Amino acid sequence: MPIKNKFGELFENIKGWRHHLHETPELLYDTIKTSAFVEKKLKEFGCDKVITGLGRTGVVGIIHGKKISSGKVIGLRADMDALPLQEKTNLDYASKVPGVMHACGHDGHTAMLLGAANYLAETRNFNGKVAVIFQPAEEGGGGAKEMIDDGLMDQFEIQEVYGMHNMPGLELGSFAIKEGDFFAAADTFRIKIKGKGGHAAKPQETIDPVLVGSNVVMALQSISSRNIDPIKNVVVSVCTFKSDTDSFNVIPETITLKGTVRTFEKEVQKTTKKNLIRLSKLIAESYGGSAEVEYTEGYPVMKNSAKETNLAAKVAKAVSGRTVVNAHKIMGAEDFSFMLNSRKGAYILIGNGNSAGVHNPTYVFNDEALPLGASFWAELAETRMQEN
Ligand SMILES: [Zn+2]
Ligand SMILES: [Zn+2]
The missing domain is CATH 3.40.630.10 (Zn peptidases)
Known part of the structure; x- marks a missing residue:
């Protein structure tokens, strides 16, 4: 037919x-x-x-x-x-x-x-x-x-x-x-990293949230390669990296990262969420800053x-x-x-x-x-x- x-x-x-x-x-x-x-x-x-x-x-x-x-x-x-x-x-x-x-x-x-x-x-x-x-x-x-x-x-x-x-x-x-x-489950996350702003020529007086955020982006990619069974599926994508300034010479006070997590299994979703929050907070703290993480479970x-x-x-x-x-x-x-x-x-x-x-x-x-x-x-x- x-x-x-x-x-x-x-x-x-x-x-x-x-x-x-x-x-x-x-x-x-x-x-x-x-x-x-x-x-x-x-x-x-x-x-x-x-x-x-x-x-x-x-x-x-x-x-x-x-x-x-x-x-x-x-x-x-x-x-x-x-x-x-x-x-x-x-x-x-x-x-x-x-x-x-x-x-x-x-x-x-x-x-x-x-x-x-x-x-x-x-x-x-x-x-x-x-x-x-x-x-x-x-x-x-x-x-x-x-x-x-x-x-x-x-x-x-x-x-x-x-x-x-x-x-x-x-x-x-x-x-x-x-x-x-x-089709995968799709969650979203928003990570707000707080540092200490200042003059770009005097980085020693600042806690640079751009540097902290860059380290967080890199570290989040270790979740799929080091925390999750390689046989299973997970995607962590950071899609937005936004500074609170738009300048050539100001180190911002805060930056915001936004992105999505895709998984098929509850256990993988749970581990990814836990590690994403832990890495963000501890990396920010290790540089003297702090991170707030909002993680929202979306379509199943x-x-x-x-x-x-x-x-x-x-x-x-x-x-x-x-x-x-x-x-x-x-x-x-x-x-x-x-x-x-x-x-x-x-x-x-x-x-x-x-x-x-x-x-x-x-x-x-x-x-x-x-x-x-x-x-x-x-x-x-x-x-x-x-x-x-
Ligand atoms: Zn569409
Ligand atoms: Zn569509």
Whole structure:
């Protein structure tokens, strides 16, 4: 079963929706226009219920199958938010909002799920109910969690939930999935190092927090090489090193480091956190300064459950023979992990071909993937909830 014929017919529509969304990107929970667009489309398609305001700006469409007596309800989820960066693609449908861009392809995810909703509401070749879930704030805001806290799973009696993301570097027309741990847990840290400021030409009268901070950055890299079992996975990245001055000749009073820790195992996370705090404080003290550390646990590990992963892989293979079923683990994070902690389900990657990476200002979602992704969603619903 390759791409459903219907998505050949719907291709221009789905592409048009994506280009429209691409021109009008919105951040985090501020997906006001995007949510309104999704709501309008779901109503036009004839969804049996369209619910708004879950997780502030989330939207859910409920589509009944020919029979709903089976009581089965599955959730299909797309994310809607964009990123705070200036687009550099030169597309004729490039972002019209300065400094905001759909650089992670969530415009494509939303368009594909709308395409599937259109098809499912028209054909209804399944038994049970499909909940199409459009969530805000995937990019750091935990929109999935807010929707769950607002009753997403219980209110609609969702039993299983599935998510999909595009993947640059993965061949166009293919999918990749893996059972068990798939995406890492992502924590953040902020280290404020206090020294003693002064004239750059009189360093002997100062406690230089820049030097202390540089030593901390170096030492944090020893966590992965010396404190954690080399067989296990951990990333510690310092991404911000900020002085409280902007000068050529002032040694600052304080500097701030910010970064992220990625892990798969609780024990590794605990050891990393403990060592990060210890190294920061003791290094600062050894130079005569001090360090305050804030460590925040963020998105949990995203884990695909076995049966649902097999089903999604089977469906992906039916849509495209080029499906990888033992994909590698990814140190990136996804707030779909909250949904998979709440219900069984699976998350799958769809190839975006040879494009720039996501979060890059030249990234472009590949329109050719749209009918494949929409077909995957529709086929998943029909396979999981076969009539009879
Ligand atoms: Zn992203
Ligand atoms: Zn994304």
